[in-house]
């Protein structure tokens with residue numbers, strides 16, 4: 622039995638479909654609204670609605686009981702923290718989280734938690750490290766990596782809440798650093814600036830690109846041994862990025878949260894108005910293969926970012942149930958096989974295009990309106 626928490630959410634309903642497509646189950650469908658769960662059960666063979674509330678410890682324990690693995694697609698992740706992970710471990714189940722990230726990792730490792738835990742098994746973070754890790758395995762040495770991720774997508778309530786909460790955490794350990802990059806093998810503050818109205822290869826629109834260096838990026842840079850690394854959040858349209866930037870400069874107080882979430886989701890809707898959603902992940906890596914300098918670009922496009930997140934989460938569950946992940950608390954990028962994940966993802970229904978291109982030229986950065 623695989624328990625999916627948040628099975629009625631934007632990610633969760635796709636995750637249930639992905640697990641079924643991969644032949645993994647039966648699936649227990651978790652969330653508070655029983656009608657929403659019943660609707661998904663009607664479309665999914667052998668799936669059982671299992672209403673529970675993450676704020677009720679007894680119901681959380683019942684939800685995990687008897688399961689091989691618990692996949693957390695509920696949100697907001699910054700409020701759930703390690704609640705579900707601890708219940709899963711207590712029930713003897715492996716725990717996979719499409720989010721969780723550093724706050725859950727820190728809480729579980731500091732308490733020396735036993736069990737199998739896979740965190741950040743989504744798209745960003747998640748695939749954002751797994752694809753370049755796979756690219757790096759085919760190079761003798763990596764010199765640099767530039768990553769561009771973004772597009773046009775609606776913003777779910779949980780995603781909006783997590784975006785806001787990740788900007789200013791209570792313990793001062795923010796999710797990352799705006800304008801920062803990786804230079805000479807270490808974090809460098811204020812080395813980049815936002816770019817407006819630029820072309821980025823593989824994005825069909827002119828976009829704005831905002832440099833942001835997260836904990837995930839720093840782990841990736843260390844793992845692949847890159848000297849130089851930039852990460853750019855790509856926005857199509859002005860509404861979401863303007864709202865987000867304003868919130869970053871002025872922390873949202875607790876009582877303002879509902880209004881701020883509504884503002885972010887509305888801004889994303891307005892950017893998307895009349896358009897088809899798309900999300901692209903573009904990685905430009907330079908390095909050395911067989912003594913030759915190479916520039917390699919991988920680009921992936923999806924019509925539904927939530928479906929892509931769900932695909933990675935389901936693949937992590939598959940790896941866990943097949944015994945491919947040992948005990949301990951790890952990030953998906955560290956514990957999954959990047960080549961296997963990329964091979965599965967690129968042919969999954971979530972992906973509309975995947976390209977790998979080798980170039981001769983090596984110019985860097987965004988200038989004169991192009992990358």
Ligand SMILES: NC(=O)c1ccc[n+]([C@@H]2O[C@H](COP(=O)([O-])OP(=O)(O)OC[C@H]3O[C@@H](n4cnc5c(N)ncnc54)[C@H](OP(=O)(O)O)[C@@H]3O)[C@@H](O)[C@H]2O)c1
Nearest residue numbers: 627629630631632653654675695696698743744745777779
């Ligand atoms: N790694 C990545 O690439 C990535 C990217 C974007 C988002 N995320 C994360 O993915 C997670 C899910 O996002 P989403 O967009 O699917 O969110 P969503 O559409 O808002 O759905 C949230 C789900 O959680 C359930 N839920 C909320 N509170 C609950 C509670 N107290 N007890 C039980 N279930 C509860 C909801 O059902 P009920 O309301 O019926 O309870 C719903 O099924 C979030 O943490 C988000 O930040 C990850």
